[in-house]
Amino acid sequence: xxxxxxSSNGNEPLENGVRNGQDVEMKDGKSKGKKGVxxxxxxxxxxxxxxxxxxxxSGGPTPDTDEDTTMDEDKVNDEAVKVDPVAQTVAEIxxxxxxxxxxxxxxxxxxxxxxLRSISLFRKRLDPDIxxxxxxxxxxxxxxxxxxxxxxxxxIGRENMPLGRSGSSxxxxxxESSAKTPKNGAxxxxxxxxxxxxxxxxxxxxVYLFDSKQFQRGAEFSKYLADRVQSLNRRTLDSLSxxxxxxxxxxxxxxxxQPPSPQSxxxxxxxxxxxxxxxxxxxxxxxxxxxxxxxxxxxxLSTSHITQADLLVSHTQFPENAVNNQVARFLYYLxxxxxxxxxxxxxxxHLTAATRKAPxxxxxxxxxxxxxxxxxxxxLLMGDIPERSTFRQPTLELAxxxxxxxxxxxxxGNLGDFETIIADHADTFRRDGTYTLILRLRQNVIKTGIRxxxxxxxxxxxRDICIRLRLGSEESAEYIVAKAIRxxxxxxxxxxxxxxMKSKEVGDVYATREPGEAFHERIRACLALHDESVKAMRxxxxxxxxxxxxxxxxxxxxxxxxxxxxxxxxxxxxxxxDFDGM
Amino acid sequence: xxxxxxxxxxxxxxxxxxSLSYADSLALLSKAKLTLLQLHALTPSSxxxxxxxxxxxxxxxxxxxxxxxxxxxxxxxxxxxxxxxxYELPADVLPPNAPERNKVTGLYLLLLLTEGRYAxxxxxxxxLACRDSxxxxxxxxxxxxxxxERWLMEGSYDRVxxxxxxxxxxxxxxxxxxxxxxxxxxxxxxxSSERAYPSLPLSSTKSLLFLDSEGAVVEFAQHRxxxxxxxxxxxxxxxxxxxxxSGRQQKEVSKMIIENTLGYARQLETIV
Numbered sequence: 078x079x080x081x082x083x084s085s086n087g088n089e090p091l092e093n094g095v096r097n098g099q100d101v102e103m104k105d106g107k108s109k110g111k112k113g114v115x116x117x118x119x120x121x122x123x124x125x126x127x128x129x130x131x132x133x134x135s136g137g138p139t140p141d142t143d144e145d146t147t148m149d150e151d152k153v154n155d156e157a158v159k160v161d162p163v164a165q166t167v168a169e170i171x172x173x174x175x176x177x178x179x180x181x182x183x184x185x186x187x188x189x190x191x192x193l194r195s196i197s198l199f200r201k202r203l204d205p206d207i208x209x210x211x212x213x214x215x216x217x218x219x220x221x222x223x224x225x226x227x228x229x230x231x232x233i234g235r236e237n238m239p240l241g242r243s244g245s246s247x248x249x250x251x252x253e254s255s256a257k258t259p260k261n262g263a264x265x266x267x268x269x270x271x272x273x274x275x276x277x278x279x280x281x282x283x284v285y286l287f288d289s290k291q292f293q294r295g296a297e298f299s300k301y302l303a304d305r306v307q308s309l310n311r312r313t314l315d316s317l318s319x320x321x322x323x324x325x326x327x328x329x330x331x332x333x334x335q336p337p338s339p340q341s342x343x344x345x346x347x348x349x350x351x352x353x354x355x356x357x358x359x360x361x362x363x364x365x366x367x368x369x370x371x372x373x374x375x376x377x378l379s380t381s382h383i384t385q386a387d388l389l390v391s392h393t394q395f396p397e398n399a400v401n402n403q404v405a406r407f408l409y410y411l412x413x414x415x416x417x418x419x420x421x422x423x424x425x426x427h428l429t430a431a432t433r434k435a436p437x438x439x440x441x442x443x444x445x446x447x448x449x450x451x452x453x454x455x456x457l458l459m460g461d462i463p464e465r466s467t468f469r470q471p472t473l474e475l476a477x478x479x480x481x482x483x484x485x486x487x488x489x490g491n492l493g494d495f496e497t498i499i500a501d502h503a504d505t506f507r508r509d510g511t512y513t514l515i516l517r518l519r520q521n522v523i524k525t526g527i528r529x530x531x532x533x534x535x536x537x538x539x540r541d542i543c544i545r546l547r548l549g550s551e552e553s554a555e556y557i558v559a560k561a562i563r564x565x566x567x568x569x570x571x572x573x574x575x576x577x578m579k580s581k582e583v584g585d586v587y588a589t590r591e592p593g594e595a596f597h598e599r600i601r602a603c604l605a606l607h608d609e610s611v612k613a614m615r616x617x618x619x620x621x622x623x624x625x626x627x628x629x630x631x632x633x634x635x636x637x638x639x640x641x642x643x644x645x646x647x648x649x650x651x652x653x654x655d656f657d658g659m
Numbered sequence: 660x661x662x663x664x665x666x667x668x669x670x671x672x673x674x675x676x677x678s679l680s681y682a683d684s685l686a687l688l689s690k691a692k693l694t695l696l697q698l699h700a701l702t703p704s705s706x707x708x709x710x711x712x713x714x715x716x717x718x719x720x721x722x723x724x725x726x727x728x729x730x731x732x733x734x735x736x737x738x739x740x741x742x743x744x745x746y747e748l749p750a751d752v753l754p755p756n757a758p759e760r761n762k763v764t765g766l767y768l769l770l771l772l773t774e775g776r777y778a779x780x781x782x783x784x785x786x787l788a789c790r791d792s793x794x795x796x797x798x799x800x801x802x803x804x805x806x807x808e809r810w811l812m813e814g815s816y817d818r819v820x821x822x823x824x825x826x827x828x829x830x831x832x833x834x835x836x837x838x839x840x841x842x843x844x845x846x847x848x849x850x851s852s853e854r855a856y857p858s859l860p861l862s863s864t865k866s867l868l869f870l871d872s873e874g875a876v877v878e879f880a881q882h883r884x885x886x887x888x889x890x891x892x893x894x895x896x897x898x899x900x901x902x903x904x905s906g907r908q909q910k911e912v913s914k915m916i917i918e919n920t921l922g923y924a925r926q927l928e929t930i931v
Contacts, residue, residue: 380786381785381786382786383782383785383786384779384782387782417778417781417782417785418778418781418782419777419778419781420778513781513784513785516809517781517812519809519812519813520809520812520813520814523813548815549815549818550817552817553814553815553817553818556814556815556816556817556848556851557813557814557815558855559814559848559851559852559854559855559856560813560814560847560851561814562851562854562855563850563851563853563854563855569855570855570856570857571855571856572856573856573859573860573863573867574860574863590912590915593912593916597919600919600923604923604926607930
């Protein structure tokens with residue numbers, strides 16, 4: 078491939094094209110024996126390699142090695158051979174063990190993360206038999222690991238399945254999952270099963286129990302799993318244990334007296350979570366730390382313990398390089414706390430960041446809808462009117478409908494409309510947890526109303542203000558207008574003897590410092606974005622040493638590097654030309 | 660036996676509550692608390708006998724009311740915190756007594772409001788929203804502070820004034836705060852009047868500030884540094900006072916711009 082391509086622009090599509098060709102072939106082979114539904118899922122797995130390839134060629138932040146890709150392809154190949162969905166899912170699950178093995182060997186959490194991500198691909202197909210099959214196939218009938226396996230089997234109610242039906246190595250997935258030759262892998266049984274695989278299977282069980290709504294069992298099993306994770310103390314387990322706690326807390330939330338009631342089980346798991354947080358901080362376990370902080374905040378807010386949540390935030394430090402999704406969640410909860418505490422500017426900042434960090438795909442539509450709702454209310458409370466385009470996003474349009482009406486009422490400053498909207502949509506607002514915040518908006522509606530009137534009339538009687546805003550009495554109107562003048566909402570004076578409000582001329586906005594401040598704000602956001610992207614670049618540990626060991630690989634790498642340098646040279650030449658010209 | 664003494668103290672506190680002097684009720688309360696300690700019922704735990712829980716809760720509630728009557732906000736806050744674990748017990752362990760609870764919570768809200776601790780006020784409000792029994796503004800005790808806060812925020816001071824004066828005050832303990840609230844709204848009105856009116860006739864200022872006589876108005880005006888001339892009040896011009904300040908601000912603006920520009924230059928250098 079190197080040398081054939083004159084420029085980096087042409088390179089990527091070409092490479093992708095080659096890989097795509099392979100993949101399409103494989104898919105064709107498979108689709109003969111498959112149903113349509115499954116096929117779409119397969120496509121998802123198949124699409125993975127090309128994106129990786131393109132990243133690789135462009136020297137992107139995730140320099141996955143070739144070995145990696147081939148392994149994935151192996152997996153895909155295996156799947157292509159099988160037709161039986163059970164065996165295929167089992168194979169998929171076991172394909173992930175290879176990733177976990179690599180995560181331990183290379184001490185690189187990215188592989189565990191990828192294994193966790195792949196759960197969503199076969200989540201819908203999980204059932205006790207499949208998981209039991211995977212467990213039975215994986216664990217040899219040894220006393221030490223047998224105990225752990227037994228626990229897993231009990232959790233899904235398949236405790237009477239015999240262990241060690243086949244070997245433990247994932248290289249022979251083909252033979253194993255066909256389960257025709259149980260003695261095949263016997264020679265490799267000496268190899269210890271790494272705890273990561275154990276916990277990974279545990280997470281699968283959690284996922285299954287959650288999806289099948291067996292919350293009580295799930296909570297009990299999660300407790301066992303959390304204890305186990307805690308006792309193992311392996312750094313390579315970090316991202317897995319974060320997931321374990323996540324499901325643990327999720328189960329508790331679903332149990333009988335649900336959150337707002339103070340007897341809910343969420344209250345009773347707080348000590349466990351706090352202990353987990355403490356241990357995570359001590360072990361510098363960033364994944365668990367981030368996820369447990371988020372869980373605790375969610376926990377406190379679900380029972381409206383705002384003060385405790387605020388104390389938690391002020392006494393802990395959220396890890397800087399946590400996973401993006403956790404950061405988004407944390408920012409949302411933080412924004413919520415600040416909004417309740419009337420610190421709108423901070424709340425606005427956090428919530429804007431949360432909406433930006435939220436994944437844009439449809440699977441996170443719920444999160445972005447919730448965040449956007451809260452952000453809209455906070456914007457209104459700050460006296461801003463949200464942009465109309467916010468309400469036009471196709472995924473959010475329906476969810477934001479009541480808020481759209483609300484914004485309209487606030488914008489016009491019509492107290493009557495505002496109150497009818499609150500009455501009409503009270504249930505929606507209560508469900509979204511924005512009701513109390515929206516009630517605070519009343520004063521903003523009045524202020525906007527006064528501002529509109531001050532802009533349109535140079536002089537207006539207090540009686541008219543009172544009638545238009547539907548205030549109780551003229552005295553109220555007088556006090557309210559006086560307060561608005563003091564708060565700087567309008568530029569006007571009052572005449573008490575004759576009972577009118579007289580507006581002053583409005584100055585030129587561009588003579589103030591406001592445009593400069595807005596400009597500064599934007600520049601700062603851009604610079605921060607740049608800094609963050611620089612920080613986000615990844616340099617895997619010990620990668621170079623590994624390459625040296627493998628001469629073949631190293632040569633390949635060298636070739637690739639040469640290619641990259643060539644491209645780089647080209648680029649530099651281009652740029653250099655420009656600079657010479659200058 | 661011990662719980663019988665406790666019962667006696669409680670009935671004494673309840674029947675003669677308002678007429679007792681603070682020192683007397685303090686003595687009774689500390690005796691009650693000692694008894695509770697002996698019975699291991701100071702804080703609810705799983706081993707606490709169920710019949711003692713309502714007694715303990717009532718002791719604290721009486722203590723809270725007594726400390727409010729004696730204008731002792733710290734003691735009151737302490738009792739409120741003490742009550743929290745009792746209120747969170749499930750209904751089948753300790754049957755809830757909503758009116759008393761709402762009374763105490765309402766008083767606590769009012770205290771937060773008069774002390775200007777709005778963040779805590781709203782945090783407390785948020786937890787009311789998810790309370791299952793009557794945690795609403797329709798409640799007599801809770802609605803009062805919630806309405807007051809709303810009126811204060813939007814500036815309908817006349818309604819606040821009316822609410823304080825009239826029989827809307829739910830019970831006598833709430834009256835304790837009326838005085839604080841009056842002076843609070845008066846200073847609010849004064850500061851907004853300074854900006855809103857060029858001048859005010861003395862006679863109407865009386866009703867504006869809810870004062871009793873014109874003499875009181877003159878006194879108040881002097882206190883705030885207003886000039887009284889020919890039956891009118893003239894406010895000191897804020898522009899005059901802020902003249903040199905605006906000059907300093909101008910300087911600050913240019914300094915800020917220079918600072919920002921230098922900052923951009925430095926950042927650009929690191930990028931390129």
